[in-house]
Amino acid sequence: MKLHAAAILLVFWLGIFTVHTAKGSIGSQSMRKFRCVNLSTQQLNIRNLISYEKQQVPVNAIMFLTTKGIKICVSPDQRWVQAAMKKIDQKRTTKGK
Missing domain, CATH: 2.40.50.40 (OB fold (Dihydrolipoamide Acetyltransferase, E2P))
Structure with missing residues (x-):
């Protein structure tokens, strides 16, 4: 029984660690700067x-x-x-x- 509880606890902590690591790597990526590809032909106000x-x-x-x-x-x-x-x-x- 103790081994079963330890395994569940280990899986739980690994899941939290994985989610935390994934959020950190995504959040630390810089946003891509907006670049013009198509040009508008209309005159703007x-x-x-x-x-x-x-x-x-x-x-x-x-x-x-x-x-x-x-x-x-x-x-x-x-x-x-x-x-x-x-x-x-x-x-x-x-x-x-």
């Missing part, structure tokens, strides 16, 4: 954009972040994109003063 990030790999793109937290990738060659980036930069410099 500049007032709804709060920041941007330039990207060159895997495609040359500008990733805008909207006020709702949505990331949208566009081609950096468009005039409205350049204007939006300039406006965001101006907002950043006026907030920093």
Whole structure:
């Protein structure tokens, strides 16, 4: 009887250890950074954009972040994109003063 109880206890502790180790390894992995693959062709409302990030790999793109937290990738060659980036930069410099 004692051997049976010891075996159950051993299995129980091994199960807890396995779950704890699996959670630790998954939790310690860094999240993959969002990357642009497809580019939107629609012009966005500049007032709804709060920041941007330039990207060159895997495609040359500008990733805008909207006020709702949505990331949208566009081609950096468009005039409205350049204007939006300039406006965001101006907002950043006026907030920093």
